[in-house]
Amino acid sequence: MSSVTQVTAKALVYYAFVLTVVIFTFVLHNSAFFSVENWLNIARQTAPVVIMAIGLNFALSVGMLDLSIGAVVALSGLVAAMLLPDYGVMIASVVALSLGGAIGAFNGYLSLRLAIPSLIVTLGTMVFLSGFVRYLSGLESIPILNKPFLILFGGGSLFGLPSLLFWVIGIAACVYCIFNYLQLGRRLLATGANSNAAQAMGVDTDKIRIIAMSLSGMFAALAGLLYAGRMQSARYTLGESELITVIAAVAIGGGSLMGGQVSIWGTVLGVWLIGVLNNGLILSGFSSNAQMMMKGIILVVAVGITYRARKS
């Protein structure tokens, strides 16, 4: 019984993905849905969201939540766009990534120091940063003209495939290795699964939690760079509406929102699933309202299944 539900929780995203593609293939056989160009387009559009979602796995692995990632995306994009003309790709991206990491570490530290849930701390950070990026940008979007930046983070391609796809695969592979082959991964998961036991074994769980939140922020900042690169400009709205997509994707991908369990490739496929659904719904003539409703349903259904699997 338990093994059946567990398989369902982990493999849910694979079934859902195949099912969705099959359904849309039938419904949309006359449209451009099944063209290579459309699929590459989905891959491009979802790339920054995948990176955000992969980053969120770090926070979730230690049993914390990071709601500020959407706002960090916007901040990182804006900061990079403002620094690029004067300082170049290297400095702009390093500053943006460090800023993301620092905000994440601050979230983690504050949550531990004040002993309040990360949900609340990062909710506060999210609202604060949302206000800050509006102030910083004056509600204007900042164009990016720096060629190397655009090639590296956005529009470039390699062997006919968009460079964004390589970012996704590369980052996913790296994070997969962290969780499966590195000592850090063991410490993260142990902290999330049973922090008392991890502590008893000498794991510095506070440090591990701060590292996890910092990585979550840093990956959100990277997502911000990819967004800015793809849009060739930075705007305070970047990433703002993606938080629910990210959480839904992680949940349907088989990760646990309660900590101690992550699924990196499941997360990637989860975002792609939502991307395909969005794309298919638009091609079928539905509005973005329908997309939002669908994301809400996916979130509840996916979390429901994960919970059941955990209980049994």
Place this chain on the structure above:
Amino acid sequence: MIRTALDQIAIQVVDLHKYFDDAAVLRGVDFTVHRGEVVALLGDNGAGKSTLVNCIAGKLLPTRGEIQIMGSSHIINSPHKAQKLGISVVYQDLALIKEMTVVENLFLNREIKHRNQFLKRLGWLDKKAMRQRAKKLLRRLGSENIELEIPVSKLSGGQQQIVALVRSVISGADIIVMDEPTAALGNEQCNQVIELIRLLSTQGVTIILISHNLGQVTKLCDRAVVLCEGQTVADVAVKEVDQLALLALMSGVEPNRFSA
């Protein structure tokens, strides 16, 4: 000159006091445990056993007195320090991570890393080496029936207890303090754990056992140290006393009055 194991003093507690505000919980505890001995720590609820164990484990700092490990005095001011001195405490909840596999639990935070210098720096794990080491150790300790790659939650209570013990051994512990290791176990599992404790002691590991099961204490232990109201009231060879006498000592009644 080679000395026999039992000649060496593993841990010596000298005149240990612990006050919480004004309440004296430990009021002069003295005992000595030799290497490879299995010693029971007995006492009623509130006798100070947990406080004593927490002092040894580095969770509490004693107010007065000293703890000597292998002949030299140490201030054990953190669990980490205790681990470094070779002390490992197996608490009743075992502190295992149920979602993780046996081998992951055995090596948590002391994983064997890859031989390649660069990968080692990254913290890359040598999973094969850990599996082999765990397999070898479990075989040596007669517990090779425990599967390494399944989550700990799938093991029986006795097997979980054994995993917690083996983890202490892997951590390099010479002194293992066990809190009620068999309280929640059935008869057969209980015997498995007892077998393992015996085996470890023959290999030079010192075991301090907190137990309420006097039958087990008399069967398994070499000596019993009895605490009563924060003081050592008896340190006896288990063979020389019967269970009733131990019970009397624990409750603070003069044993000779009891047996008369």
